[in-house]
Amino acid sequence: MVHDQTTDDLALIQQITQGNQQALTELYARYARPVFNLALYVLQNRVLAEEIMQDVFLLIWQSPHKWSPEKGRLSSWMMSVARHMAIDRLRHEKVRTSDHTESFDELAEHLGVKTVSVLAEDTALLRSLMQRLPKEQRDVLLLTYFRGLTAAEIAERLQIPTGTIKSRLRLSLEKLRDWWHEAINERL
Amino acid sequence: MGNEHTSAESLEPLCHHLLSMLPSYALGTASADEARAVEALLPLCPDAQVALDDYRLIGDTLLTLSPLNEAPPPVEALLRRLPMKTPAHHAAQKQPKHAVHTLPVAAAPQPGPATHLRQPNGAAKIHSAPERRGPMTANPKPVFQRASAQRGGLGVGAAVAACAALLFVGSQVFWALQIDGLRREQQASLATYTEAITQTLGERLETVANPGLAGADAWVLNTANHHRALLPAESNAEAAKASFVWNSDDQIGALVVTGLPVLETEETYQLWLVRGEGQSLSLGTFELDASGVGVLIFQAAQPIEDYSHIGVSIEPEGGTSMPTTPHLIVGNI
Incomplete structure (x- = not known):
């Protein structure tokens, strides 16, 4: 249950506030894998991904108060921080990733593999909805979210007008939102 | 209220434009100009706030789609990097639980709490649109629902958190702060300002609908401010x-x-203040949305009244420090 998970996470954070390394180790055991793999997916560089993952845990060690239950799940918050740190690193160091759209077929394949279990039901639903999106819209969404590329940057890479990219991004999110609601309604 | 209804209708094109900017903003890739515009307009468009909350939740869930193929390095590598915690360090961390903190990363989102409401039988409850909508209604409830059966009882907290997030974002832009102050403090001058914008938008719509009102010359209406x-x-x-x-x-x-005509990919529109011979001050760049409407929210670095004209030109993407093409349209100040 989320209550238990959040309560456990909160207890760990409180212990980390007191300087308890064992609590940090426990947190690492819980969330290092998804945080590391997310950073690795964004950066496509294991060394940089390890640095980002450690930076996320160091942030929690040094400033555990930055997360609170009001901000959502700790796991989601950590992954969100990791994503931003990774994209920031991409931009700062101009790390060259394979941002050709073909590379995102790989993620489409990954959409069917094991993912973070804590949000398994949400993940499964979104995975199925992502597969329903037209490839061109899914690519733009993934390039935006996991590479941090602006519409203009994607337009330049794909040799497509910026307006078209913006339109595809908007359509992708609108469809996901609509389909999500439909799926929930069908369950009622 | 009739006035509220009119205001909401007048703001519709602006809110429509805002919706077109939301996806990149929600995913953290909006330009600085777009981000400022979004944050300034959000308090005026409750539906956009709801959509933004939904998009961010989609983003949160997208994070969980990344594969888990690789094992992370052992924890010892992390532990070796840990700085020692001192008592002073502990004391410094005892901050108010609900204090707002900024992540040390650019444009980091404020991951919102789950907005899921769960009924006793485990079925998800959906907020219907009419329940949450209303002209200029503050504190809209996110409509996007988590699917997993885990986050019961957080609906009120979600609404409160959404309001807090809204206020935080609003504080980043002066205008948004003013509007926030308008809502909470009922400052008459700001109410007038908002009304002026609303009236202007309404007149624009009227002008568009009735070209006879457009006139050949610009006109200026001066009120107190x-x-x-x-x-x-x-x-x-x-x-x-x-x-x-x-x-x-x-x-x-x-x-x-x-x-305005649709631009090439690498071009943008730029708004200028103009005076004398070639003295120009940029107020920012903007693009047209799918319906052909362009909106720019700006704060001028110098008094606008010190200039005699405003003009819009086509410039390279990102804008320039001085106009490089003739103004497409010019207005008198």
Whole structure:
């Protein structure tokens, strides 16, 4: 249950506030894998991904108060921080990733593999909805979210007008939102 | 209230434009200009706030789609990097539980709490649109629902958190802060400012619908602190019509324009203040949305009244420090 998970996470954070390394180790055991793999997916560089993952845990060690239950799940918050740190690193160091759209077929394949279990039901639903999106819209969404590329940057890479990219991004999110609601309604 | 209804209708094109900017903003890739515009307009468009909350939740869930193929390095590598915690360090961390903190990363989102409401039988409850909508209604409830059966009892907290997030974002932009203050403190001058913008938008719509009202010359209406002008006084784009409104107290304003031609990929529109021979001050760049409406919210670095004209030109993407092409439309200040 989320209550238990959040309560456990909160207890760990409180212990980390007191300087308890064992609590940090426990947190690492819980969330290092998804945080590391997310950073690795964004950066496509294991060394940089390890640095980002450690930076996320160091942030929690040094400033555990930055997360609170009001901000959502700790796991989601950590992954969100990791994503931003990774994209920031991409931009700062101009790390060259394979941002050709073909590379995102790989993620489409990954959409069917094991993912973070804590949000398994949400993940499964979104995975199925992502597969329903037209490839061109899914690519733009993934390039935006996991590479941090602006519409203009994607337009330049794909040799497509910026307006078209913006339109595809908007359509992708609108469809996901609509389909999500439909799926929930069908369950009622 | 009739006035509220009218205001909401007048704001519709602005909110429509805001919706077109939301995806990149929600995913953290909006330009600085777009981000400022989004944050300034969000308090005026409750539906957009709801959509933004939904998009962010989609983003949160997208994070969980990344594969888990690789094992992370052993924890010892992390532990070796840990700085020692001192008592002073502990004391410094005892901050108010609900204090707002900024992540040390650019444009980091504020991951919101789950908005899921769960009924006793485990079925998810959906907020219908009519329940959450209303002209200029504050504190809209996110409509996007988590699917997993885990987050019961957080609906009120979600609404409160959403309000807090809204206020936090609003504080980043002066205008948004003013509007927030308007809602909470009922400041008469700000109410007038908002009304002026609303009226201007309404007149723009009226002008668009009735070309006979457009007139060839710009006109300026001066109230105590609010000014507005209809463009063009001169135009190289026959179909272009624009409304320019600003507050001379804080030099904040907005431009709404229609009828400009669609640009090439690497071009953008740029708004200028002009005076004398070639003295120009940029107020920012903007693009047209899918319906052909361009909106720019700006804060001028110098008093707008020190300039004689406003103009819109086509510039390279990202804008320039001085106009490089003739103004497409010009208005008198």
